[in-house]
Amino acid sequence: MTKLELAQQHGLSPREYETICALLQREPNEVELGLFALNWSEHCSYKSSKRFLKLLPTAGKRVLQGPGENAGVVELENDWCVAFKVESHNHPSAVEPFHGAATGVGGIIRDILSMGARPIALLDCLRFGEFSDAKARNLFEGVVAGIAHYGNCVGVPTVGGDVSFDDAYADNCLVNVMCVGLLKRSQLKRAVAQGVGNKILVVGARTGRDGIHGATFASEDLVGETEAKRPNVQVGDPFTAKSLIEATLEVCQFPELIGLQDLGAGGLSTAPAEMAARGGVGIALDIEEIPLRDPTMTPYEILLSESQERMVLCVRAGSEQKFLRVYRKWGLEAAVIGEVIAERVYRIRHEGRTIAEIPISLLVGGVPDQAAPGPVPPQAARRIVQTKSGVGWREALTKLLHSPTISSKRWVYEQYDHTVQTNTVFGPGAADAAVLRVKGERFALAVTMGGNGRYCQIDPYEGGVRAVCEAVHNIVSVGAEPIGITDCLNFANPTDPEVLWSFEQVIRGMADAARAFELPFVSGNVSFYNQSETRKIYPTPIVGMVGFLKDLANRVPMGFQREGDLIYLMGKLSGKVGGSEYLKVFSPSPHSPLPSEGEGLGVRGLGELEPTDLDLERHLVRTLLAAIERRLLASAHDVSEGGLLIALAEKSFARGLGAQLELSDLSEENLFGEWPSRFVVTVSPEHEGALTELLESMGVPYQKLGVVKGDALEIGGERVSIEELRRAYETALDL
Amino acid sequence: MRAAVVVFPGSNCDHDTYYVLKDLIGIETDLLWYRETNLNRYDLIVLPGGFSYGDYLRAGAIARFAPAVQALPEYIERSRGIVLGICNGFQILTEAGLLPGALTKNISQRFICKTVKLRVENNATPLTHLFGYGEIIELPIAHGEGRYIAPPEILEKLKRNRQILLTYFGENPNGSVENIAGIMNEDGTVFGLMPHPERNSERIFGTGDGLKIFQGLVQEVLV
Numbered sequence: 001m002t003k004l005e006l007a008q009q010h011g012l013s014p015r016e017y018e019t020i021c022a023l024l025q026r027e028p029n030e031v032e033l034g035l036f037a038l039n040w041s042e043h044c045s046y047k048s049s050k051r052f053l054k055l056l057p058t059a060g061k062r063v064l065q066g067p068g069e070n071a072g073v074v075e076l077e078n079d080w081c082v083a084f085k086v087e088s089h090n091h092p093s094a095v096e097p098f099h100g101a102a103t104g105v106g107g108i109i110r111d112i113l114s115m116g117a118r119p120i121a122l123l124d125c126l127r128f129g130e131f132s133d134a135k136a137r138n139l140f141e142g143v144v145a146g147i148a149h150y151g152n153c154v155g156v157p158t159v160g161g162d163v164s165f166d167d168a169y170a171d172n173c174l175v176n177v178m179c180v181g182l183l184k185r186s187q188l189k190r191a192v193a194q195g196v197g198n199k200i201l202v203v204g205a206r207t208g209r210d211g212i213h214g215a216t217f218a219s220e221d222l223v224g225e226t227e228a229k230r231p232n233v234q235v236g237d238p239f240t241a242k243s244l245i246e247a248t249l250e251v252c253q254f255p256e257l258i259g260l261q262d263l264g265a266g267g268l269s270t271a272p273a274e275m276a277a278r279g280g281v282g283i284a285l286d287i288e289e290i291p292l293r294d295p296t297m298t299p300y301e302i303l304l305s306e307s308q309e310r311m312v313l314c315v316r317a318g319s320e321q322k323f324l325r326v327y328r329k330w331g332l333e334a335a336v337i338g339e340v341i342a343e344r345v346y347r348i349r350h351e352g353r354t355i356a357e358i359p360i361s362l363l364v365g366g367v368p369d370q371a372a373p374g375p376v377p378p379q380a381a382r383r384i385v386q387t388k389s390g391v392g393w394r395e396a397l398t399k400l401l402h403s404p405t406i407s408s409k410r411w412v413y414e415q416y417d418h419t420v421q422t423n424t425v426f427g428p429g430a431a432d433a434a435v436l437r438v439k440g441e442r443f444a445l446a447v448t449m450g451g452n453g454r455y456c457q458i459d460p461y462e463g464g465v466r467a468v469c470e471a472v473h474n475i476v477s478v479g480a481e482p483i484g485i486t487d488c489l490n491f492a493n494p495t496d497p498e499v500l501w502s503f504e505q506v507i508r509g510m511a512d513a514a515r516a517f518e519l520p521f522v523s524g525n526v527s528f529y530n531q532s533e534t535r536k537i538y539p540t541p542i543v544g545m546v547g548f549l550k551d552l553a554n555r556v557p558m559g560f561q562r563e564g565d566l567i568y569l570m571g572k573l574s575g576k577v578g579g580s581e582y583l584k585v586f587s588p589s590p591h592s593p594l595p596s597e598g599e600g601l602g603v604r605g606l607g608e609l610e611p612t613d614l615d616l617e618r619h620l621v622r623t624l625l626a627a628i629e630r631r632l633l634a635s636a637h638d639v640s641e642g643g644l645l646i647a648l649a650e651k652s653f654a655r656g657l658g659a660q661l662e663l664s665d666l667s668e669e670n671l672f673g674e675w676p677s678r679f680v681v682t683v684s685p686e687h688e689g690a691l692t693e694l695l696e697s698m699g700v701p702y703q704k705l706g707v708v709k710g711d712a713l714e715i716g717g718e719r720v721s722i723e724e725l726r727r728a729y730e731t732a733l734d735l
Numbered sequence: 736m737r738a739a740v741v742v743f744p745g746s747n748c749d750h751d752t753y754y755v756l757k758d759l760i761g762i763e764t765d766l767l768w769y770r771e772t773n774l775n776r777y778d779l780i781v782l783p784g785g786f787s788y789g790d791y792l793r794a795g796a797i798a799r800f801a802p803a804v805q806a807l808p809e810y811i812e813r814s815r816g817i818v819l820g821i822c823n824g825f826q827i828l829t830e831a832g833l834l835p836g837a838l839t840k841n842i843s844q845r846f847i848c849k850t851v852k853l854r855v856e857n858n859a860t861p862l863t864h865l866f867g868y869g870e871i872i873e874l875p876i877a878h879g880e881g882r883y884i885a886p887p888e889i890l891e892k893l894k895r896n897r898q899i900l901l902t903y904f905g906e907n908p909n910g911s912v913e914n915i916a917g918i919m920n921e922d923g924t925v926f927g928l929m930p931h932p933e934r935n936s937e938r939i940f941g942t943g944d945g946l947k948i949f950q951g952l953v954q955e956v957l958v
Binding site: 145148152153154155237238239240242243330331413414415416417418419420421422424425437439440552 | 744745747748750751754758784785786788789790791845846847848849875877879931933934936937939940
């Protein structure tokens with residue numbers, strides 16, 4: 001095999017290989033090829049996405065750490081800060097759902113830990129093929145079990161997220177996990193190596209053969225026999241992870257700690273190089289010092305291993321023993337494996353002999369930018385709109401509540417420990433966002449995570465706008481002010497111009513929406529190559545958001561609270577039914593969501609989306625927060641997937657309270673349309689006047705929908721009991 | 736009075752329990768590393784929830800060999816103070832033979848996290864004396880191995896001696912025999928609970944019933 005063939009086998013393109021040879025002024029050896037393959041992989045280098053990611057706003061008055069570190073950090077109050085980030089583990093989960101999902105949880109937890117923060121919450125967004133498909137159910141069950149296994153044991157509550165099902169994800173499920181951590185400003189750490197002569201430590205688990213080439217595996221399409229890819233998937237050990245968290249938080253108190261980083265994708269081939277790049281130094285690694293599971297491992301295997309539960313530390317020379325002692329107390333491995341050097345290279349030594357040496361600038365950030373977006377693709381599929389379903393509202397509502405995407409996710413979240421750490425005031429199902437108290441403080445945190453790929457398949461720009469707006473709605477519904485965004489962009493193969501065009505459109509939509517709310521993106525992740533021989537996933541941006549709730553006592557729940565409270569709709573009062581779950585569920589023909597050849601963008605039968613008016617959005621959100629601050633609202637819920645009647649039914653389930661509704665417009669647009677910019681709120685009769693006055697003065701459109709009453713939803717004499725609706729809602733995911 | 740919350744590698748409710756004892760009730764409390772064997776300084780020893788040693792092999796099966804647990808029989812024999820095991824702590828106590836019976840995989844074979852209703856079966860114990868007899872209280876559960884089982888003669892004895900403290904009410908979430916959620920030893924000095932009182936010790940989490948369990952213990956020790 002020639003060196004070029006070997007390079008291609010490592011996932012490097014001929015053009016990239018040429019660049020490497022030209023800049024090195026020689027051919028790389030095999031170990032060096034391995035280092036380049038991982039550092040230059042899409043997963044680690046963002047080579048197809050970075051030019052577009054620059055479009056996202058990242059500045060804000062609370063931002064302490066923006067993109068570029070292991071996680072973003074924003075300030076709260078009293079020196080408290082919150083670190084957060086989302087990451088994907090799609091490819092591993094498609095191949096080995098249990099361990100793939102479990103290690104996804106582990107990886108993002110260590111990213112938060114790298115900032116010096118204690119992980120306090122997890123959220124996850126999962127996408128699978130249709131629930132009726134046995135393979136999708138199997139993946140779903142395995143992924144949920146894997147998240148439960150890892151998250152429960154590691155003692156970080158899983159407080160939110162969502163799950164949806166669509167044929168578009170039949171070959172490539174999505175597993176996106178977000179972790180939130182809490183720290184004091186003075187504890188903030190960075191993933192940096194500095195100070196010539198300072199020591200590099202590896203701590204946690206031993207290095208084994210698992211996960212070799214994990215990052216390159218995540219940077220190609222998922223084709224053929226996926227079973228053959230199983231050795232690429234790492235195996236997680238949440239018990240070791242828990243000890244690693246405690247030990248690491250202990251050493252974060254040591255002033256001799258210069259910087260630390262998780263060993264995630266790329267393992268020792270990428271993390272030390274990235275730390276050196278940030279510190280403007282070089283690193284020399286003595287490979288024989290690394291604790292191994294199998295002493296016969298070659299230097300190549302050691303460097304490329306993605307064994308879990310490991311971190312790299314840079315510590316002041318002379319303080320090593322202090323660090324080693326803490327990790328050993330917790331029963332973990334810890335070893336000095338190298339040192340900071342002045343020469344800006346990543347040098348790998350084996351028994352004193354240099355076996356690889358690459359300039360840091362070439363390894364980190366040296367990869368050439370890839371492909372430009374193509375022209376606007378055809379959009380014929382968007383024009384194929386389906387007609388009326390022909391069923392009454394009660395039947396339609398019951399059927400929609402029972403659709404796996406809309407239905408209750410109790411089956412999922414009851415398997416996750418969501419109350420450990422005793423901070424979860426609003427857990428899964430209680431409100432639009434989870435609310436976490438901060439012990440000893442009046443303020444609290446709100447967190448949410450979600451994203452709708454189908455909207456982006458129909459209209460990527462509008463889908464991007466909605467992904468941000470939806471997260472904002474969830475945060476403000478509980479009474480919190482949104483303060484920062486993290487995102488995970490899940491797309492198909494970026495060398496396909498249509499995919500890259502959608503990618504850019506989604507980002508432009510997200511950027512415009514974030515600017516409207518003056519919200520910064522502080523961290524994120526891109527997952528490309530989510531496609532098989534026959535299927536691409538929908539463009540799926542997942543947005544995670546953190547909110548600041550000034551006073552925990554002001555939190556607002558989702559559900560109806562008292563009989564006699566009045567129900568109001570505020571925001572945009574009319575719009576299209578296009579893109580809705582309703583149209584998808586009531587599709588008359590066997591569902592074939594993906595456009596045929598030449599149809600381009602869109603989803604057959606689902607029409608077009610109602611565009612979001614960002615001025616109205618900003619205005620509406622400000623008004624809702626003002627109403628909550630004045631303690632006018634008994635409950636608040638944003639109208640999203642499933643439309644108005646679904647939102648009302650969800651409000652009923654909290655306490656089994658029904659509603660008498662006075663709706664004049666019973667069209668499917670009004671009842672089930674998913675147009676943006678709407679909240680359903682309830683208000684006690686004594687505050688009704690103050691609320692309508694506020695809405696009038698702010699010029700926000702509103703409509704009185706009815707009154708909280710009885711144990712059924714009732715519209716114009718027709719009624720359906722909450723119990724019957726609940727049965728439909730709660731039984732869809734029973735396996 | 737002084738309390739200890741034992742910290743094993745893998746404990747994850749240690750800080751939560753410490754917070755209730757130290758910050759909410761205000762008694763001197765130490766986080767005690769599992770290698771400690773000098774327990775006599777303490778009036779109350781809590782084995783907290785979590786996944787000690789990853790629950791590998793079986794929940795509690797490895798932690799029972801930890802030095803602090805090995806020192807418990809002497810502590811109990813001398814009636815020095817009270818021992819409370821919560822969730823994983825309860826599992827450790829049964830594995831160590833300090834409480835009868837065993838905690839096995841939930842009948843659903845899945846982890847369950849939710850708030851459940853419980854009935855107070857005996858309110859004449861240090862743990863439950865602040866509740867009424869037959870009172871229905873609410874506490875969260877979060878476990879994969881919480882199904883209590885015991886041979887008929889043990890169950891008979893538990894009932895005869897009124898060692899059953901709490902039973903699941905309305906719905907049995909894990910398949911425990913006789914709906915058992917919490918028990919004590921014959922002397923009333925060792926207690927085991929599958930539900931987590933520390934997770935409902937403040938009104939922001941619901942009824943706040945859990946606080947009464949800790950307050951009851953503290954009052955008992957102070958008397």
